[in-house]
Amino acid sequence: MFSSAENINMSDTPNPPVNGRRERGSNAPPSGRGHTNQAVANHSGEPGGGQAGRRGGRGRGQGQLNQSERQRGGRRGGRGGRVNGLEIEAPPPPPVPPPLGLGSRGGFSARLTGDASNAEADNRTKGKANGEPDGVNEVEGEICFICASPVVHNSVAPCNHRTCHICALRMRALYKTKTCAHCRTHADYVIFTDDTSKRFEDFTQSDFAKQDTNLGIKYENVDIFEDTLLLLRYNCPDPDCDIACLGWPDLHRHVKSLHQKVMCHLCTDYKKVFTHEHELFTTSELRKHERFGDDNPGAVDQSGFKGHPECGFCRQRFYGDDELYSHCRDKHERCHLCDRRNAGRQPQYYVDYNSLETHFRRDHFLCLDRECLEKKFVVFDSEIDLKAHHLETHPNDLSKDARREARRIDMSGFDYRSQVPIDNRSGRRDREGRGRGRGRDPNADPIPPSSAQPLRRDELAYQRQMAIQGSQPVPTRTFGGQLTAETFAVRPPVRSEARAGDINAPAKPEGGLPSLGSLSLGSESPPRAQTSASALAPTAQEQTRRFRHAAVTERACNMLGNDPHKVSEFRTKISAYRASTVTAPDLIDCFFSLFDATTVELGKLIKELADLYESDSKRSDLLKAWNDWKATSEDYPALPGSASTPSVGQGGARVLKLKSSTAQSSRSSANRQGSWGLGAAASSSPNPILPLPAGYSTSANRVGAGRVSATPWITPSSSTSQPSSRTTSEAPPTSRTTVPQRPPTEEAFPALPAAKQPATSIFGYGSGAMRRYGNVPTGNVWGGGTGSASASGTASENEGEEGSGNVGAGASGGKRKGNRNKKQTLFQWG
Amino acid sequence: MAGGQKRIGKELAEVTKDPPEGITVSLVSEADIYNWDIQLEGPEDSPYAGGTFKLLLALPTDYPFKPPTLNFKTKVYHPNVSNDDKGSMCLGMLRSEEWKPSSKISGVLRTARNLLIEPNPDDAVETQIAEQYKSSRKDFDKIARDWTKKYAKA
Numbered sequence: 001m002f003s004s005a006e007n008i009n010m011s012d013t014p015n016p017p018v019n020g021r022r023e024r025g026s027n028a029p030p031s032g033r034g035h036t037n038q039a040v041a042n043h044s045g046e047p048g049g050g051q052a053g054r055r056g057g058r059g060r061g062q063g064q065l066n067q068s069e070r071q072r073g074g075r076r077g078g079r080g081g082r083v084n085g086l087e088i089e090a091p092p093p094p095p096v097p098p099p100l101g102l103g104s105r106g107g108f109s110a111r112l113t114g115d116a117s118n119a120e121a122d123n124r125t126k127g128k129a130n131g132e133p134d135g136v137n138e139v140e141g142e143i144c145f146i147c148a149s150p151v152v153h154n155s156v157a158p159c160n161h162r163t164c165h166i167c168a169l170r171m172r173a174l175y176k177t178k179t180c181a182h183c184r185t186h187a188d189y190v191i192f193t194d195d196t197s198k199r200f201e202d203f204t205q206s207d208f209a210k211q212d213t214n215l216g217i218k219y220e221n222v223d224i225f226e227d228t229l230l231l232l233r234y235n236c237p238d239p240d241c242d243i244a245c246l247g248w249p250d251l252h253r254h255v256k257s258l259h260q261k262v263m264c265h266l267c268t269d270y271k272k273v274f275t276h277e278h279e280l281f282t283t284s285e286l287r288k289h290e291r292f293g294d295d296n297p298g299a300v301d302q303s304g305f306k307g308h309p310e311c312g313f314c315r316q317r318f319y320g321d322d323e324l325y326s327h328c329r330d331k332h333e334r335c336h337l338c339d340r341r342n343a344g345r346q347p348q349y350y351v352d353y354n355s356l357e358t359h360f361r362r363d364h365f366l367c368l369d370r371e372c373l374e375k376k377f378v379v380f381d382s383e384i385d386l387k388a389h390h391l392e393t394h395p396n397d398l399s400k401d402a403r404r405e406a407r408r409i410d411m412s413g414f415d416y417r418s419q420v421p422i423d424n425r426s427g428r429r430d431r432e433g434r435g436r437g438r439g440r441d442p443n444a445d446p447i448p449p450s451s452a453q454p455l456r457r458d459e460l461a462y463q464r465q466m467a468i469q470g471s472q473p474v475p476t477r478t479f480g481g482q483l484t485a486e487t488f489a490v491r492p493p494v495r496s497e498a499r500a501g502d503i504n505a506p507a508k509p510e511g512g513l514p515s516l517g518s519l520s521l522g523s524e525s526p527p528r529a530q531t532s533a534s535a536l537a538p539t540a541q542e543q544t545r546r547f548r549h550a551a552v553t554e555r556a557c558n559m560l561g562n563d564p565h566k567v568s569e570f571r572t573k574i575s576a577y578r579a580s581t582v583t584a585p586d587l588i589d590c591f592f593s594l595f596d597a598t599t600v601e602l603g604k605l606i607k608e609l610a611d612l613y614e615s616d617s618k619r620s621d622l623l624k625a626w627n628d629w630k631a632t633s634e635d636y637p638a639l640p641g642s643a644s645t646p647s648v649g650q651g652g653a654r655v656l657k658l659k660s661s662t663a664q665s666s667r668s669s670a671n672r673q674g675s676w677g678l679g680a681a682a683s684s685s686p687n688p689i690l691p692l693p694a695g696y697s698t699s700a701n702r703v704g705a706g707r708v709s710a711t712p713w714i715t716p717s718s719s720t721s722q723p724s725s726r727t728t729s730e731a732p733p734t735s736r737t738t739v740p741q742r743p744p745t746e747e748a749f750p751a752l753p754a755a756k757q758p759a760t761s762i763f764g765y766g767s768g769a770m771r772r773y774g775n776v777p778t779g780n781v782w783g784g785g786t787g788s789a790s791a792s793g794t795a796s797e798n799e800g801e802e803g804s805g806n807v808g809a810g811a812s813g814g815k816r817k818g819n820r821n822k823k824q825t826l827f828q829w830g
Numbered sequence: 831m832a833g834g835q836k837r838i839g840k841e842l843a844e845v846t847k848d849p850p851e852g853i854t855v856s857l858v859s860e861a862d863i864y865n866w867d868i869q870l871e872g873p874e875d876s877p878y879a880g881g882t883f884k885l886l887l888a889l890p891t892d893y894p895f896k897p898p899t900l901n902f903k904t905k906v907y908h909p910n911v912s913n914d915d916k917g918s919m920c921l922g923m924l925r926s927e928e929w930k931p932s933s934k935i936s937g938v939l940r941t942a943r944n945l946l947i948e949p950n951p952d953d954a955v956e957t958q959i960a961e962q963y964k965s966s967r968k969d970f971d972k973i974a975r976d977w978t979k980k981y982a983k984a
Contacts, residue, residue, distance in 0.1 A: 146894055146931045148837040167931070175895055181931040272892060305891050 146181050153224045155217075156200045157187045165192045169228055172215045174272040192228065193220040235276035237263070255280055262286050266308050269627065270319035290317055313351045316620070330607070337364050337381050369394055545612070552608045559595050559605065566594055574609065578618065584625035599630065834893045838863050841935045850940045864889045868900075868939060872982065873947045877974035878906065881982025885919075885942070887935065897929035900942055907970075907977040909949045909960035920955045921945065 144151050144164035155168030161182035168190055171177055179186050189211075191203055203218075210219035219225040233244040234251045238259050245251035248268060255261050261280035268278055281289055293307035308317040309324045313332060318324040328334075332349045333356035339347060350356040353376060360366040360379040365386035372378035372393070380386040560566040573590045576582040582590070588606065595602055606626045613619040842863060845855045852871035857863060868885035872878030884903040890896040902908075902917030912918045921941055922928055954960030963970045 146837065147834070148840040161932075170895065171931070183932075184928075184930050272895070 153227065154193050154196060156191045156193060156198070156203075157182075157185065158189075158200050159183055159185045159187070160200050161185075165224065165228060166231065168192070169215070169217075169231060170272070170274075172217065173232060174274070178216055187216065189216045189218050191218045191220065192224045194224065195220070231274050233275065235274075237276050237278045237280050251275065264289055264308075266290070266317060266319045270323065313349070331611075335359055335364075336377070337379065340381075367393075548608065548612055552605065552612060555605050555608065559601060570594055577622070578613070584618075584621040585628070587622065588625050588629055603630070834889075834891065834895075835863065837894050838889055842866070844934075845936050845939070850936050850943070852943055853939050855939070858886070864891070864893075866935070870939075870943060870946070872978060873943060876947045877971040878908075878946050878978050878982065881978035883946075883982050887938070889935075894931040894933070897924045897926055897933075898935065898938065900924065900938065905977060905981040906946075907959060907974040908946065909951045909954035909956050909963050910945055912955045913959070918955070919945070920953065922950075922953060 142151055143149070144167055146163050146167040149164065149166075151162075151164040153165035155163050155165045157168075157180045159180050159182070161180050163181050167181060171179070171181055172190075178188065191200060191208070193203070193207075203220075207220055208218040209221045210225040211217070212219070217228065219228070234247060236243045236245065236251065236254060236259075238255070238261075241259070243254060243258075245254050252263060252268075255263055259280060260282075262283060263278055263280060264286055271278065279289075289305075290308050293305040308319055309321055310317045311324060311327055311331075314327075316327075318327055328347075328349050332351055333353050334347050334349055335356060350359060357366070357373075357376075365380040365383055367373070367378040367380070367386060367389055369378075378389070380389060556567065556570050560570060570591075573582065573587055573594070577584065577587045591602060591606070595605075603626065606622065610619045610622040610626075613622065842855070842857070845853075849855060852873065854869040856867045856869075858865040858867045866887040866889070868887055870883040870885055872881040872883065881904070883906060886901045886903055887898055888901070889898045900919040900921060902911050902919060904917075905913075906917070907913075910920045912920070919942060921938065923930075923933055923938065923941060949960075949963055951960035951963045959970070962973075
């Protein structure tokens with residue numbers, strides 16, 4: 001309905017204040033106008049774009065909703081009267097506004113769920129207004145069973161269970177479940193009604209004034225519909241502020257600039273509450289909130305929240321234990337053998353597969369066959385299992401004698417007691433220490449050369465784990481998981497090398513790794529170094545990377561339908577991002593125009609892709625941008641159609657806007673300056689145009705170019721063919737050895753063939769650039785002169801160390817050697 | 831905030847006023863309505879008879895839309911209670927996919943007590959205990975009684 005360009009522009013361009021004022025006025029009940037105007041005056045510092053489009057600010061893709069929203073301005077006036085009348089007795093709002101404006105203010109906040117007291121007051125006054133006795137509150141039917149608050153409107157499900165409309169909406173819009181709160185029966189539609197007894201089946205289609213197909217709600221009358229919509233807007237959480245913003249970015253900006261407060265990004269991303277129920281923090285409060293929660297024992301508004309847990313490896317906080325758990329599950333590794341032994345309790349995490357492989361080598365029986373190493377997780381609990389595996393999978397590696405030998409099981413090593421369920425930790429430890437030491441498999445002797453103690457690997461593993469757990473400073477919060485200590489991660493190379501010498505001769509470093517290059521991820525320059533701490537087992541480092549590369553490439557190819565043009569464009573984009581010529585949000589933007597895939601699929605790809613970046617900032621930027629996108633576009637779908645101003649050079653405008661908003665709030669939040677990096681100078685300047693550092697201005701241009709599909713100087717066809725033809729010829733060499741310093745102009749015009757309107761319009765609201773203030777600037781800082789130098793510096797360091805690390809072990813390079821070593825190993829067994 | 835507190839307050843009042851049989855409820859700390867201290871008397875016709883078990887009921891911030899969790903603070907020999915320092919009780923109704931916002935805490939507590947009378951070995955966290963419960967009930971009863979004597983009679 002609106003062009004994407006308009007949509008984007010909507011949130012970017014400062015509107016004439018007049019526009020914003022008119023809009024706001026039309027939204028407010030007429031009797032409160034005096035006050036509303038005052039509010040407008042108060043908010044005049046707020047960029048106008050924030051309010052102008054608020055009517056269309058949410059519910060992307062809900063055609064129906066959107067339509068009715070547009071009609072709403074007209075109806076508003078009539079309704080205002082009622083609201084005002086009802087709430088004239090509402091408890092006076094905490095501070096500020098003059099009694100004159102009471103009606104309008106109360107009218108706004110009381111119709112939201114707000115605090116319970118407000119709702120209650122609403123109800124009470126409603127009772128009075130209708131001439132009912134005050135006691136109506138006490139009647140059971142008037143209290144929602146679920147939230148124990150007074151029912152404002154009823155929600156009736158097909159099972160004829162009732163809740164208040166707020167609970168029903170909470171379930172449907174926030175928890176995204178269409179089941180009944182009482183009986184979990186799925187309901188495609190519920191009815192929001194003021195009738196307290198009418199049964200679901202007695203309603204006919206003609207009873208409904210409105211219907212929302214997306215949420216599955218039929219509204220008996222328009223008032224209920226509007227009350228519902230009110231809840232879904234991006235309302236400012238400040239109790240005295242009646243601003244509804246365009247989207248999360250806008251709201252964050254509003255809160256920051258107007259109230260000098262911040263909102264917790266994790267909470268806004270994950271917490272399932274209505275927008276106005278979120279909390280505002282000062283920066284220090286936010287820090288406390290993240291670390292310890294804002295549990296305030298004894299206070300009326302205590303939340304019971306204990307802080308956002310942090311991943312000890314990544315130093316990144318997550319919304320809750322579940323999110324941290326899934327992060328650790330996805331990003332870090334667990335030893336399935338140890339897990340089995342511990343019955344899944346106290347999971348121990350390893351920072352990545354390399355670290356885990358080191359653990360395998362030390363504490364379990366890892367098959368050292370090259371293919372098996374590549375396959376990963378070919379590791380066994382016991383010697384016997386490993387032997388069986390050898391016989392089954394690599395029979396050719398063994399001589400006849402060795403094979404026969406391997407078939408023999410030495411019963412002396414059999415420990416029946418290990419079958420006994422283990423339920424007492426300490427008991428188990430004693431038992432094992434004694435029991436297993438005695439009957440060791442003589443054949444096993446050469447295998448764990450490092451263990452002077454008569455302990456088996458699993459025992460060692462167990463003890464090591466205990467030691468680690470014991471020595472680990474208890475993190476402020478865990479979900480019962482354990483992280484491997486850093487020392488553990490660092491030590492392995494030495495040991496594994498020693499061991500590799502025993503069992504499997506050090507494999508050759510892999511020279512070219514041609515497949516790695518295919519994605520041309522690297523701005524890796526020839527000397528490949530490695531950051532010491534993260535370099536775990538050098539053996540598998542390259543391999544792991546290679547597999548990830550392959551996986552990403554494969555996924556991308558599949559998603560692109562193996563279209564060579566698109567694939568090469570995809571590569572171009574990625575290397576552009578690597579070279580910091582494209583910011584993460586823009587990269588994601590490009591992906592959307594490139595891939596015709598579901599967000600779930602794209603999400604997988606992006607996560608895998610992010611893992612490939614060695615630079616932390618790149619990885620986290622990308623993930624952050626993606627999460628931002630998801631948060632803004634999925635959790636709170638935005639209605640298209642709020643855009644009304646034409647778009648010219650919006651990319652620049654967008655940056656300017658960002659700047660001006662910081663400039664505004666920079667007096668209050670000095671700490672933010674840090675994250676702005678290069679931009680600090682610019683943001684403090686009253687005129688944001690002039691001091692733009694180079695990084696900004698280029699990116700501004702680029703953003704503009706990418707977005708405005710109608711820009712005359714790029715035709716879709718040229719933009720597709722250009723990068724693709726170039727990449728096909730260029731990609732292989734770039735990959736490892738050259739720094740892909742592409743002329744920015746080329747990536748700058750990602751093909752947006754049919755302009756993919758939905759995707760771009762979504763980005764108008766949702767791009768991470770707007771979501772997090774720090775985001776775009778950080779990306780650009782890297783793109784700026786000094787930034788890029790240091791970035792590539794790190795990358796090359798990484799590379800170099802990888803190279804050197806490879807000497808001790810390696811993947812496919814030393815095939816011959818590997819084979820010989822295998823033989824050695826086997827002889828040892830025989 | 832989200833209506834949860836009101837509901838919790840209401841339920842707390844109800845449970846305190848009219849507690850389910852054999853159950854006493856109090857707050858761990860008066861200032862915190864999200865953590866409930868539960869005293870559970872071992873049901874007469876169970877190996878847990880005579881013991882008093884201390885449980886912690888933790889309500890999530892988005893209660894009642896998300897289920898509470900129930901942990902035994904007193905060691906108990908039971909197939910559905912994890913035998914570790916957490917003592918998590920595995921109640922079907924507390925699983926997030928089975929939880930109904932309309933379920934009440936008193937109902938949860940009643941179910942928990944019933945589970946002491948009648949363990950559910952098919953949905954066990956402690957598979958060995960469940961195995962034993964099914965195969966040699968006598969041994970199970972004996973250990974459960976021993977543990978009750980040892981840990982639940984202070």
